[in-house]
Amino acid sequence: MKHVGLLVLGSFINSLGTGLSAFGLAVVILRAYGTASSVAAVQMSAFAPIVLLAPLAGVLADRYDRRLMMIGDAGSILGLGVILAALSSPRPSLGWICAGAVISSCLAALTEPALRASVTDLVTEEDYVRSSGLLQLASAAKYLLAPAAAGFLMPLVGPRGLVLLDASTCLVTVACTMTVRQALATGASQRAASQPGDDRDVMAGWRTIIASPGLRALVVLMTLATLAIGVIQVLIKPILLPTVSTAEMGAVETVAATGMLVGAALVTAWKSARPTTLLAAGLAGTGAAMALVPLGQGAWWVAACGFLTFACLPLSQAGAEVLVRTQVDNTRQARTWGTISLVTQMGYLVAYLCSGVLVDHVLQPLLEPGRSLSTSVGAVVGIGPGRGAALLVGLMGTVMALVALTVRLQRHRLTSPQ
Numbered sequence: 257m258k259h260v261g262l263l264v265l266g267s268f269i270n271s272l273g274t275g276l277s278a279f280g281l282a283v284v285i286l287r288a289y290g291t292a293s294s295v296a297a298v299q300m301s302a303f304a305p306i307v308l309l310a311p312l313a314g315v316l317a318d319r320y321d322r323r324l325m326m327i328g329d330a331g332s333i334l335g336l337g338v339i340l341a342a343l344s345s346p347r348p349s350l351g352w353i354c355a356g357a358v359i360s361s362c363l364a365a366l367t368e369p370a371l372r373a374s375v376t377d378l379v380t381e382e383d384y385v386r387s388s389g390l391l392q393l394a395s396a397a398k399y400l401l402a403p404a405a406a407g408f409l410m411p412l413v414g415p416r417g418l419v420l421l422d423a424s425t426c427l428v429t430v431a432c433t434m435t436v437r438q439a440l441a442t443g444a445s446q447r448a449a450s451q452p453g454d455d456r457d458v459m460a461g462w463r464t465i466i467a468s469p470g471l472r473a474l475v476v477l478m479t480l481a482t483l484a485i486g487v488i489q490v491l492i493k494p495i496l497l498p499t500v501s502t503a504e505m506g507a508v509e510t511v512a513a514t515g516m517l518v519g520a521a522l523v524t525a526w527k528s529a530r531p532t533t534l535l536a537a538g539l540a541g542t543g544a545a546m547a548l549v550p551l552g553q554g555a556w557w558v559a560a561c562g563f564l565t566f567a568c569l570p571l572s573q574a575g576a577e578v579l580v581r582t583q584v585d586n587t588r589q590a591r592t593w594g595t596i597s598l599v600t601q602m603g604y605l606v607a608y609l610c611s612g613v614l615v616d617h618v619l620q621p622l623l624e625p626g627r628s629l630s631t632s633v634g635a636v637v638g639i640g641p642g643r644g645a646a647l648l649v650g651l652m653g654t655v656m657a658l659v660a661l662t663v664r665l666q667r668h669r670l671t672s673p674q
Contacts, residue, residue, distance in 0.1 A: 266428060266429035266431070267429070269425045269428045269429065270425050270426060270428070270429040271402075272402050272405070272425060273421055273422035273423075273424070273425030273426065274402070274422060274425075275402020275405075275406065276402050276405060276406045276409070276418045276419075276421050276422055277336070277339070277418050277419045277421075277422035278299075278302070278402070279402060279406035279407070279410070279418065280406060280410055280414075280415035280418035280419065281298055281339070281353065281357075281415065281419075282298070283410065283415065284343065284348060284415045285298055285348075285350065285353070288347050288348060288350075289350065297350065297354055298350075298353055298354055298357055301353075301354040301355075301357035301358050301361065302357040302358075302360070302361045303361070303601075303604070304361075305358055305361040305362045305365055306361050306364065306365045306597075306601075307597065307598055307601040307602070307605075308598065309362060309365040312594065332359075332360040332361070332363040332364040332426060333360075333423045333426050334359055334360070334363065335355075335356045335357060335358070335359030335360025335361070335362075335363065336356065336360055336419055336422060336423045336426075337356070337423075338352060338355055338356030338359060339352075339353055339356035339357065339360070339419055340416055340419055340420070341356075342356060343415055343416050343419065344416075406418055409421075461592045461593075461594055461595030461596070462595055464584060464592045464595075465592065465595060465596070468583060469669060470579070470583060470669055470670045471580065471583060471584070471592075473666070473669065473670055474576050474579055474580060474670065475596055475599050475600065477535065477539070477572070477576060477659060477663065478573070478576050478596065478600040479599060479600045479602060479603045480539075480603065480655070480656065480659055481538075481539070481542070481569060481572055481573060481576075481600075481603070481656075482600050482601060482602075482603030482604050482607075483603035483604075483606055483607050483652070484542055484546065484565075484569070484603075484652055484653075484656055485569065485603075485604070485607075486603055486604040486605075486606070486607025486608060486611070487546075487607045487611050487648065487649060487652050488512075488546070488562065488565060488566075488649065489604075489607070490607055490608060490611040490612060491611055491612075491615065491645040491646075491648060491649055492508075492509060492512070492558065492562065494612075494615065494642055494645040495549070495558055495642045495645045495646050495649070496508060496555060496558060496642070499553070499554070499555065499642065500555045508555050508556070508558055508559040508562070509562075511559040511562070511563055512558075512559055512562025512563050512565070512566055513562075513566060514563060514566075515562065515563040515564065515565065515566030515567035515568075515569075516566045516567070516569070516570060518563075518567045519538075519566060519567040519568060519569060519570030519571060520570050522567070522570070522571060523570050523571060523574040526571075531574075531575040531576075531578035531579045531582070532575065532579070532663060532664075532667040532670055533575070534571045534572065534574050534575030534578070535571075535572050535575030535576055535579070535663050535670075536575075536660050536663040536664045536667070537568070537571050537572075537575075537660075538568045538569060538570070538571030538572025538573070538574075538575060538660075539568075539572045539656050539657070539659050539660035539663060540568075540656075540657055540660035540661075541564065541567070541568030541571065542565050542568040542569055542572065542653070542656050543653045543654065543655070543656030543657030543658075543659070543660055544564075544653065544657060545561050545562075545564035545565040545568060545653065546561070546565055546649050546650060546652055546653025546656060547650050547653035547654050547657065548561050548564075548650075548653070549561045549646050549649045549650050549653070550636070550637035550638075550643070550646035550647050550649065550650035551636065551637065551650070553638055579670060580592065580593070580596065611645075611648065614648060615644045615645045615648055616644075618644075619644035619645075619647050619648055620641075620643070620644030620645070621644075622644070623637070623638075623639050623640070623643045623644050623647065624639065624640070625639055625640070633647065637650065
């Protein structure tokens with residue numbers, strides 16, 4: 257586990273750096289352009305390449321040395337350099353910042369499948385659950401620590417200083433990765449020798465998933481989990497803004513995100529649990545917490561429900577990851593993780609694209625005073641601003657709870673080998 261600990265440390269520090277630069281860029285873009293769409297453009301520039309390149313990154317990580325793939329974050333410094341140059345202008349060019357984000361993201365995309373697959377190289381099956389919890393804890397740094405740290409540092413070092421700090425964290429990641437290189441020294445050559453020539457292309461991950469009914473079901477479940485996260489991310493502000501100040505809303509989001517720490521701790525402590533038990537418990541807890549959101553009002557009710565939601569999600573994610581690791585041969589794990597990432601991250605995109613439209617044009621109008629749902633559903637969830645968003649979160653929670661029941665009933669199918 258000590259080698260995984262070093263990789264987790266590098267991932268944690270790099271995630272923190274990513275969060276620092278994301279916070280700084282959001283502030284700069286809002287000040288310069290004053291529109292949410294400009295901030296969304298930067299976010300999509302940073303997010304989309306990681307999703308779209310995941311299958312290719314997985315193939316490369318299985319074909320070549322995973323150690324080299326995991327230092328892709330060092331190459332992301334090139335994109336950060338473009339962003340630094342753009343920030344030298346009083347009104348930074350949105351196009352150049354987006355270009356820098358794309359370059360940085362394309363190179364960082366090499367890291368995730370290799371990192372996940374390398375856990376299988378480094379630990380025994382008994383430590384899969386604990387390793388998954390540690391990796392989730394590391395990825396949570398950009399949501400938990402980075403906003404507070406960036407808010408404190410930005411007046412002192414400015415946005416360029418935050419980007420430079422992000423670049424320096426990439427070097428720490430490389431140092432941690434190279435420290436464990438001996439543990440993976442022979443893995444690349446062994447994998448390359450064992451792979452048939454027709455199983456090295458980008459579609460290999462798809463074929464692995466399609467060939468296993470259990471993996472297909474897992475991918476669907478993991479996509480629903482990311483969809484749930486995306487719905488919460490999109491709608492928490494519309495739920496809160498009608499009733500709380502900006503400062504209170506920030507406090508609520510911080511409390512809710514803290515649930516990820518508790519969830520990661522639960523995963524590491526509950527390492528002896530069956531993966532299907534973790535998966536079902538996580539989905540059930542997430543669904544129940546989300547279903548409670550429309551049943552109450554007030555900032556701290558939303559904070560409590562958000563906390564429970566994010567505390568349960570790591571359980572389902574860890575259970576799904578362990579099931580993948582135990583069903584996919586090590587020589588195909590990176591490409592399979594790449595394909596899984598591509599599919600499951602689409603849940604975020606669907607949430608970002610559809611949640612707001614569905615609330616604004618369907619649910620919220622129906623919950624206005626005098627409309628068709630105001631005296632029926634509205635009597636339970638309330639009427640007026642923000643209640644349509646709360647209702648959609650509750651409906652999504654009900655779906656998640658039904659999925660948890662399906663996992664429980666179909667647990668033997670999920671654990672069946674290919």
